[in-house]
Amino acid sequence: MSDDYKQYDTVEGFSKVVMMEKIEENSFNLSVSRxxxxxxxxELDLNVINAKVKYLEQNLSKIQKEINNYLD
Incomplete structure (x- = not known):
């Protein structure tokens, strides 16, 4: 980590050398995630996610009914 700082290099996913103009454009925000x-x-397929949610909701409903049967 200290070597990356000393080398003053951009390391994908870790560090980036940025010009002062860019920092100024970002209101001098030095947050790394910036x-x-x-x-x-x-990429998310919302149709697949929606199908999974429906499946989980159905299973949850079945499990809740089973639990209620034990409690009655």
């Missing part, structure tokens, strides 16, 4: 993206963006 300049370095440390994760890969994943």
């Amino acid at each position: 300049y370095v993206e440390n994760f890969e963006r994943e």
